[in-house]
Every structure is written in structure tokens, then in C-alpha cells.
Amino acid sequence: MRALGMVLFVIGVLVASCYAARAVHPQGTGPGGEVTSGDRISAWGHVAGAPFAAGMVLLVVGGLLSRVRRPGAPPPRPIPTGTEHEGFEAEGVADLILEGEPVPEHVKSEHPQAPPVLLMRIAAKLDQLPDGNTAEHVAELHQTLDEILEQDVAEFLDQREDMIAELGLTRFAEMIGHFASMERNTARAWSALTDEAYDEVPPSIERARSGLAMARKTLSSAWSFSGRG
Amino acid sequence: MTQAADTPGAPANKAGSGYREITVAAVVLGIVQGALMTAAFVYISLKLGFGLAGSTVAAILGFALLRGVGRKGLKIKGCGSIVENNINQTIASGVNTASAGVVFTFPALLLLGLQYDIYTILLAAVAGSFMGIVIIIPLRKQLIEIERLKFPSGVAVATILKAPGAGAKKAKYLGIGFLVSAGLTLATNHHFQWLPETLPIGPWIKSLLHVGNAGPWALVLIGTTVSLSMANIGAGLLSGRGGLPFALGGVMAWWVIGPVAVWQGWAPPHLAGEQLVNSVYGGMLRPTGIGILIGGALAGVVAAFPAIKGAIASLSAAAKLARKGGGQSEELSPKVLVVGLGGSFVALFVVTLVGSMGTTGHFHFGTAIAAAVAGALWLALAGLIVAQATGATDISPLSGLALIAVTLMLAITSGNVVLAVTIGIAVSIATNQCADMMTDLKTGHLVGGVPRRQQLAQFGVAWIGPAIAIGTTLLLWKAGPGGTNGFGPESAACIHKLPECLPAPQAGVLEGMIKGVLSGHAPVDKYVAGAGIGAGLALVPIGGLGVLIGLAMYLPFEITLGYGIGCLISIAIEKAKGHHYVADVVVPVAAGLIVGEALMALTLTLVDLVGGS
Numbered sequence: 001m002r003a004l005g006m007v008l009f010v011i012g013v014l015v016a017s018c019y020a021a022r023a024v025h026p027q028g029t030g031p032g033g034e035v036t037s038g039d040r041i042s043a044w045g046h047v048a049g050a051p052f053a054a055g056m057v058l059l060v061v062g063g064l065l066s067r068v069r070r071p072g073a074p075p076p077r078p079i080p081t082g083t084e085h086e087g088f089e090a091e092g093v094a095d096l097i098l099e100g101e102p103v104p105e106h107v108k109s110e111h112p113q114a115p116p117v118l119l120m121r122i123a124a125k126l127d128q129l130p131d132g133n134t135a136e137h138v139a140e141l142h143q144t145l146d147e148i149l150e151q152d153v154a155e156f157l158d159q160r161e162d163m164i165a166e167l168g169l170t171r172f173a174e175m176i177g178h179f180a181s182m183e184r185n186t187a188r189a190w191s192a193l194t195d196e197a198y199d200e201v202p203p204s205i206e207r208a209r210s211g212l213a214m215a216r217k218t219l220s221s222a223w224s225f226s227g228r229g
Numbered sequence: 230m231t232q233a234a235d236t237p238g239a240p241a242n243k244a245g246s247g248y249r250e251i252t253v254a255a256v257v258l259g260i261v262q263g264a265l266m267t268a269a270f271v272y273i274s275l276k277l278g279f280g281l282a283g284s285t286v287a288a289i290l291g292f293a294l295l296r297g298v299g300r301k302g303l304k305i306k307g308c309g310s311i312v313e314n315n316i317n318q319t320i321a322s323g324v325n326t327a328s329a330g331v332v333f334t335f336p337a338l339l340l341l342g343l344q345y346d347i348y349t350i351l352l353a354a355v356a357g358s359f360m361g362i363v364i365i366i367p368l369r370k371q372l373i374e375i376e377r378l379k380f381p382s383g384v385a386v387a388t389i390l391k392a393p394g395a396g397a398k399k400a401k402y403l404g405i406g407f408l409v410s411a412g413l414t415l416a417t418n419h420h421f422q423w424l425p426e427t428l429p430i431g432p433w434i435k436s437l438l439h440v441g442n443a444g445p446w447a448l449v450l451i452g453t454t455v456s457l458s459m460a461n462i463g464a465g466l467l468s469g470r471g472g473l474p475f476a477l478g479g480v481m482a483w484w485v486i487g488p489v490a491v492w493q494g495w496a497p498p499h500l501a502g503e504q505l506v507n508s509v510y511g512g513m514l515r516p517t518g519i520g521i522l523i524g525g526a527l528a529g530v531v532a533a534f535p536a537i538k539g540a541i542a543s544l545s546a547a548a549k550l551a552r553k554g555g556g557q558s559e560e561l562s563p564k565v566l567v568v569g570l571g572g573s574f575v576a577l578f579v580v581t582l583v584g585s586m587g588t589t590g591h592f593h594f595g596t597a598i599a600a601a602v603a604g605a606l607w608l609a610l611a612g613l614i615v616a617q618a619t620g621a622t623d624i625s626p627l628s629g630l631a632l633i634a635v636t637l638m639l640a641i642t643s644g645n646v647v648l649a650v651t652i653g654i655a656v657s658i659a660t661n662q663c664a665d666m667m668t669d670l671k672t673g674h675l676v677g678g679v680p681r682r683q684q685l686a687q688f689g690v691a692w693i694g695p696a697i698a699i700g701t702t703l704l705l706w707k708a709g710p711g712g713t714n715g716f717g718p719e720s721a722a723c724i725h726k727l728p729e730c731l732p733a734p735q736a737g738v739l740e741g742m743i744k745g746v747l748s749g750h751a752p753v754d755k756y757v758a759g760a761g762i763g764a765g766l767a768l769v770p771i772g773g774l775g776v777l778i779g780l781a782m783y784l785p786f787e788i789t790l791g792y793g794i795g796c797l798i799s800i801a802i803e804k805a806k807g808h809h810y811v812a813d814v815v816v817p818v819a820a821g822l823i824v825g826e827a828l829m830a831l832t833l834t835l836v837d838l839v840g841g842s
Contacts, residue, residue: 020758021513026740035749063768150812180374190679194394200248
């Protein structure tokens with residue numbers, strides 16, 4: 001259905017665009033025979049209105065069909081009101097991840113790119129960073145911060161569409177705001193480290209941890225591992 | 230100044246901790262650089278017809294002066310930190326960005342020889358400048374954090390700022406990109422012409438296959454050229470998969486819509502070759518593209534409304550949380566949005582009220598209110614369009630948006646050209662501010678700058694750029710004989726083909742557009758039909774699709790195609806080598822390509838001007 005929708009949508013865009021671009025030569029009805037905007041629109045409607053409208057119908061129908069969810073795909077989840085979840089195994093995993101408990105290896109291997117697992121990986125890296133004596137750990141800090149900023153963030157953002165489908169736009173926006181705070185403060189720690197402003201590094205990392213904790217809380221409370229590879 | 234993070238439990242970030250960010254040195258250097266660039270770029274734009282980007286120049290000079298002179302020469306501890314230099318380039322580009330908006334619009338008023346009130350012009354320009362920054366407040370979260378737009382120039386500047394800590398390998402790739410791009414810019418410069426500015430792939434095939442100069446195939450082949458602008462290809466490299474709809478929009482326009490139009494006999498039948506290409510582009514594709522841009526942006530606002538509402542709510546929550554913790558949020562409060570929008574609207578209303586008098590000597594309140602409301606709404610929408618377009622492609626459709634502003638105002642004010650251009654000035658400056666502020670905030674996001682500080686810095690200097698740009702333009706105008714006609718094709722210097730001739734080509738374009746609108750030649754039908762398509766494109770869950778497709782139709786194909794090649798290369802590399810390779814190699818090379826072209830173009834332009842050519 002989605003494929004059919006996309007085909008209709010593309011055909012609709014092309015037909016409507018061709019006729020939207022159709023040149024017209026209107027007769028002026030304004031004072032002194034001047035061409036008015038109304039003249040232009042009326043002349044265009046006369047020669048291109050019908051095929052343009054047909055194209056728009058295809059575009060709209062195709063666009064709506066392309067939004068139909070795949071059969072078997074989980075519906076968007078309502079925003080939870082508290083911390084209570086229906087107690088099935090997969091959501092128990094989300095809680096474990098949130099609470100920092102060790103996650104069964106089979107879950108990690110079955111869902112290596114699941115956003116909660118990716119966030120857990122970043123959290124583990126941030127937690128391992130030393131909180132003091134920054135000057136003595138410059139190379140180690142640089143390497144870990146680089147890994148987070150260049151690899152882990154990109155891998156997490158690759159799942160953007162899945163996350164929007166799962167969380168809905170409002171919940172996703174809330175989560176990604178916290179994630180962005182983590183990202184920006186991690187970058188600030190990196191910059192401070194480069195500038196040898198070592199006092200700035202630990203508080204920046206702490207803020208990054210806080211932002212990430214909020215992102216994990218928002219994501220894990222609404223994420224379902226069921227039916228995902 | 231203290232600042233708390235926006236999440237519960239996060240430690241307050243004491244600005245006095247020693248990490249330099251907003252400092253007197255950064256602010257003063259930013260203003261001085263910005264002021265010099267504004268005056269210089271106004272002159273360059275009047276002379277050559279194009280503006281230049283200031284962020285890269287400011288970032289590099291910031292290194293030399295803050296880090297080199299400040300830290301090493303004057304022994305100021307920690308001077309020239311990455312985030313301090315980020316504030317410097319934010320201010321410099323924030324001041325300078327007004328030059329492009331002013332030089333496209335204000336000189337048209339002078340060339341048309343109409344009476345104007347300079348204080349009204351200044352008020353409109355400053356109101357536009359502030360409004361451009363204000364509407365970015367909720368859009369920052371939407372476009373940078375939620376939609377994750379790339380803002381290629383923002384990434385390039387961040388790469389420069391981070392260069393001291395990025396390691397030798399990345400510096401090498403940055404250097405390679407820089408040298409390739411600078412070399413190609415030199416080789417394609419009109420003085421040398423060692424290489425053509427575009428690769429005429431289609432025309433080569435056309436002559437190989439002996440295709441004639443008329444008909445749909447001729448249009449496809451003559452129109453298919455690739456710009457050798459490395460900054461353009463670099464922007465595509467940085468955008469990757471996200472930029473593909475833009476490239477596909479260009480393909481759709483030039484390989485489907487244009488040929489169909491010629492095949493159906495909608496193009497003038499006597500045209501062939503370049504004339505046919507220009508007719509299809511200027512008369513059909515470009516105006517339809519503008520319409521799609523507008524419809525796409527409007528529908529985008531509706532589609533993203535829950536997220537934008539959420540962003541404003543989270544700004545409020547962050548401000549409350551920060552107040553509770555005795556610090557400041559990382560974000561500006563929504564109160565600033567309300568006060569800024571209100572203040573700018575009042576200023577615009579004063580402008581339209583004074584402007585509504587025209588030659589009658591009486592105020593027209595109804596017209597003034599309608600013009601102020603329409604002007605403010607269009608300004609906000611144009612800001613969103615330009616922020617999205619810049620975020621995805623690094624290209625700003627300034628002239629098209631200014632044209633719509635002028636058309637709209639001419640319709641509302643029954644042909645009051647002075648008021649229409651005055652609002653056009655506000656819109657042009659505001660849209661440039663939006664693009665610049667958003668690009669700077671992207672840079673800040675990547676280097677760990679605090680958004681609130683960047684926005685406050687740009688707020689503080691928002692009035693400076695318009696004042697300098699308008700002042701410089703007037704000075705150059707009054708340098709002519711009798712205190713007028715200092716530039717433009719009718720100026721004495723241009724008539725006598727003297728080296729000091731300033732033809733003001735952009736203003737000439739707007740002047741021509743205004744005359745076209747007044748004589749009923751504005752393609753309103755295409756704007757309206759295009760807007761319908763743009764709105765429909767929002768039905769597919771691809772963020773900003775309408776804006777990207779519209780922008781692709783609005784721009785010459787050589788730009789879209791070059792950018793698309795960059796996207797495809799990036800996608801292929803990412804697939805073959807992974808994210809890490811893209812971050813380690815592709816990003817610094819692409820940043821080098823953007824910076825290399827910008828700096829070489831600036832150098833060649835200055836050489837041109839000094840040489841009097």
C-alpha cells in the first residue's frame with residue numbers, strides 16, 4: 001500500500017508541477033487593458049486547472065496512502081502517565097537499561113542498534129570518564145569524547161525515523177532535546193579539554209550525563225523491544 | 230553570570246570558572262570585524278553583484294588575533310578559546326549579514342529616484358534584524374535538534390574552530406580540501422579561465438549525438454551542466470542522504486517538467502539554445518519553485534506545530550527550572566520571543582503608517598495595519614524558509630523571498646513602491662539574520678557553545694549592521710555628481726566606463742522585478758499553483774520536502790546537480806566505510822572545500838577591486 005502510495009504521489013507531483021508551470025498569455029481587464037493578478041489566475045485555470053487538479057488529487061491520495069503503517073507494525077504508543085508498564089519481558093529490559101542494571105547479553109545481541117541500547121552504550125562511556133584530575137587523563141578523555149560525538153551520536157540519530165514512529169513527534173521532541181543537551185555539553189567538554197581549561201571539563205561531563213539520563217528516561221518509558229530486530 | 234543546565238540535577242555552570250566565552254575581547258573584535266566586512270561587502274556587492282560569507286573569515290582572524298596575539302602576545306590566560314572565538318564569529322557575521330539584505334533592496338529605491346524617509350528605512354532595517362533573531366528562538370530546537378539539519382557552513386566553521394584539537398590527520402584532510410577548492414576557484418576565475426566554471430556535460434553529449442538546438446531533448450542536454458563550485462559539492466558531502474530530495478527536485482524540474490513544457494508547445498516556439506533554457510527557467514520553473522517553497526514552508530509549520538509548541542514549552546520549563554536553581558537557562562526564555570516579536574511588530578507598524586502617507590500627506594490606518602500584519606507574517610515565514618533552505622543546502626533564496634514581499638506590499642498598498650521596498654528591506658535583512666543566526670547556532674552546538682550567550686551576543690549587535698550598510702550605501706550614492714547617482718548603470722562612472730563604476734546589478738534586478746509587478750507581469754498564477762503543490766508535499770513524512778523541491782526548481786540546475794553529486798559521494802562513502810570514516814575524513818575535506826572557496830573568492834575579489842577591474 002505504501003509503495004502504491006509513493007507511486008501515485010510521485011505521478012501526482014509531476015503532473016501537478018508540469019501544469020503549474022504552464023505558460024499563459026492573459027488578456028488584460030484592468031484599467032487601460034492592464035493584466036491583473038486575477039486575469040493571470042483565470043487564464044491559467046482555464047488552460048491548466050483541470051489536469052492540475054487531477055495531479056493534486058493523485059498527490060494527496062498517494063501522500064495519504066504512503067503514511068499507512070505496515071501490517072504488523074506496532075502502533076504509536078501513548079505517552080505513559082507514570083512509571084508503570086505492562087509487565088512483559090521486553091519492557092522489563094527497558095527498565096533495566098534505565099536503572100543501569102546489567103542487560104542480558106541476548107537482548108544486546110538481538111537489538112544492537114535499538115536506541116535504548118545505544119543510549120546505554122553512551123551512558124557507560126560517560127560514566128567511565130574520570131571526574132577529577134582532568135590534566136592527567138587528557139588523551140583518554142579526548143578519545144572517549146571523540147567516540148561519543150563522532151560515532152555513537154551518529155548511530156543513534158540513524159534511528160530517528162523509527163523513534164518518531166514509536167514515540168510520536170511530541171515525545172520524540174522532548175527526548176531529543178535532552179539528548180542534544182548531552183551532545184552539546186559533551187562537545188563543550190571536548191573544547192575545554194582542547195583549550196586546557198580543565199576546570200570546565202568535569203561540570204560539562206556532569207551536565208552531559210544529566211541530559212542523557214533524561215533522554216533515557218523519556219525513551220525507555222515508551223520504547224518497546226517487541227517485534228524489532 | 231551563572232547558568233544552570235536545563236535538566237534537573239545538572240550542575241550550575243559558573244561562567245566565572247575561567248573558561249572564556251563572552252568576553253570583552255571577543256565582542257570588540259567581532260564588532261570591528263563585522264563593521265569592516267559590512268562596509269567592504271556593500272561595496273563589493275554594488276560592484277560585482279554578489280556578497281560573501283563572513284563567518285569563515287571571522288573565525289580564522291579570530292584565531293590569529295585572540296589566540297595568537299591575545300594568548301601568546303599579550304599573555305591573557307586562556308584567550309582565544311574555541312567557544313570565545315565562536316562568540317567572535319557569531320558577532321562578526323551577525324553584524325555583516327545586514328550587508329546582503331540592504332544591498333539587494335535599498336539601492337533599488339535610489340535607482341528608481343523615489344522620495345523616501347531615511348529614518349523609516351533605518352527603523353524597518355533594524356526591526357527586520359531583531360525579528361530575524363527572535364523567530365530563531367523556537368526554531369533552533371526544531372531545526373537543529375529535532376530535524377537535525379546539516380547547515381554545511383556551520384559545520385565548516387565548527388571544523389575550523391575545533392582544528393587545534395582535532396589532530397594532525399584531520400588537519401591534513403582539511404588542508405587538502407582547502408587547497409583543492411582554492412585551486413579550482415583560482416583556475417575557474419574569469420581572469421585565468423584555466424578551467425570552465427561549469428562542466429557542460431549535456432552540451433558535450435548534445436554535440437556528440439548531433440542533437441539540434443530546439444525541442445525537449447535540446448533543453449535537457451543544454452541545461453545539464455555541473456557547477457565546479459567546490460563549496461557547493463562540499464555542502465552536498467556534508468548533507469549526505471538528507472540532501473537527496475533537493476537534488477531529485479532539480480532532476481524533476483530539468484529532466485521532466487521543462488521538457489514536457491517544451492514538448493507540449495508551452496514555451497515560445499521560436500526559441501532555441503540558451504534562450505530556450507532561460508525562457509523555461511525564468512518563466513516557468515523559477516516562479517513555480519518560489520510557490521512550492523512558500524506552500525512547503527506553510528505546511529511545514531502546520532506539520533511541525535506540535536514540536537514547535539513543545540519546543541516553546543520546554544524553553545519555559547527550562548527557564549523556570551533554572552530560576553529555581555538560582556541560575557540561568559542555556560536557552561533564551563519565550564518571554565524574549567514575545568517581547569521581541571511585539572517590539573518588532575510595533576516598529577513595522579510605525580514604518581507602514583509613515584509609509585502609508587505616500588504622496589497624499591495623510592495616514593491610512595487600514596492600509597498600515599494590513600501591511601504591518603502581512604509584512605510580519607511574511608517575514609516570519611520567509612525566515613523559516615531561509616533557515617530550512619540554508620540548513621539543508623547552504624543556499625538562501627533571498628531574491629525570490631524579497632520579490633514576494635515587494636509583490637505582496639504592492640498589492641496591499643495599491644502600488645506604493647517606497648513602502649513595498651521598505652518592507653522588502655526588513656524582510657531581506659530578517660531572512661539573512663535567520664540564516665546566519667541558525668548557522669552560528671549549529672556551529673555553537675558542535676563546539677559546545679551556550680545558545681543563550683550566542684543569541685544575546687547577536688541581539689546586542691543587531692542594530693549595527695543595518696546602520697553601517699545603509700550608511701555606506703548612501704555615502705556611495707552621494708559620491709556622484711551633485712550628491713546623487715553614485716552607482717547604477719546610469720551613474721557617470723558607469724556611462725564613461727570608468728574603473729570606479731559600481732553597476733549595482735542586484736538592485737537592478739529588483740528594480741526590474743518591481744517594474745514587472747507594476748505592469749502585471751508577476752507570475753502570480755505560478756506562485757499560487759506552486760503553493761498548492763508545496764502544501765501537498767508535506768503529506769509525505771520527509772521533513773522540509775516542499776522547501777527542498779521548491780528551492781531546487783528555483784535554482785539553476787548546475788548548482789542542484791553539483792550538490793547532488795556531493796550527496797551521492799557522501800552516501801556511497803558512508804555505506805562503504807561507515808560513520809567514523811565520514812567524521813574523520815569526509816567532514817574535514819568538505820569543510821576545507823567550503824572554506825577554501827570562500828577565502829580564495831574573497832582574495833580574488835579584493836585583488837579585482839584593488840586592480841580596478
